[in-house]
Amino acid sequence: MKKKFFFIFSTASALLLAAACSKQDLIEETQLTEGPSATMSTSGKSSSTFFYGVNGHPLGTKPYTSVPAKTQINLLKGMGMNIYRIDVQSQLDNGYITVPHLYKPLKEAADAAGVTLLPMLYPRDFDINLSERQSYERGRVLGDRFARRYGNDFTYYNIGNEMELRCLLSGSLSGASVSHYDQKKFKVVAAYLKGMNDGIKSKDPNAKTIINANWMHYQYLLMLERHGVKFDIVGYHWYDEMESLALKNHNISDITQFLSSKFNKPxxxxxxGVRNKTGTRSEAEQKAFLDSFIAKCRNNPQVRAAIIYQLFDEPQKGTGLEANYGIFKWAKQYTEYRAKSFAR
Incomplete structure (x- = not known):
């Protein structure tokens, strides 16, 4: 019997809906040419496309695979969103996504709706114990094979995810200093990411690659730049508790402006997102933080994307953090969902 999905929902106002456009259009619209002082429109927003969207796991976990891909994309469009960040694993021998039967309908629905898919390409064969040369070659092959298969599907590639954690020294270190990283391990990570970037661009020269970090780990990204690792966009992760800690411990009131002072990239x-490990924090708290932080992003012309974590709660993860991250919750597990305050 076909499942039925119900939700309470109204269109979010004042957020940009991107029309379907070509790959070259996207590249031109997001090109940063003037660093932190990039020209603003008279409305106070950047004249370039601002990507506003959400994370999801449509190629993997039960809360997502239970909901048709087209329905997920329609939820994004209804909220005024134009980008969907998804985690992707590719087959090591040929580069194909491991679940093509899930990817195909998602890609078709996204294309029809004008929604950009952003793959986070998982570094599944990364090994911190390899030599730098071996690490580079593994990353290059992974990137080459993936872009060979999907260069026509994607403009942006998020290569790896928070890989600074592979080389951050243990202890209560913020990551804001070079001394907070194991330099030998860092070089292995850097070699792999350099390989991924080179491999992707060997098959998709117009690709835009993103390397990310979180908390005060901006120094890791600066280290990658100094080490000669090429990437086009600074990716960052920021959760609600980081706001108060950054102000208290680092005198940073606006991480968007702080990062603009450190990087010339978009x-x-x-x-x-909002941490809600116990599930007791209110929807109002989630909405207040997301509204406030997305406004900061939209008011900074160097910031070109704000992507919420995540679309659905994942109750199968029990007491883990991700159980309650969603902006949609389950009224009846995996068959009936409801919009939380932010999504409404």
């Missing part, structure tokens, strides 16, 4: 916030 900045994309790839994960923005």
């Amino acid at each position: 900045i994309w916030f790839l994960e923005v």
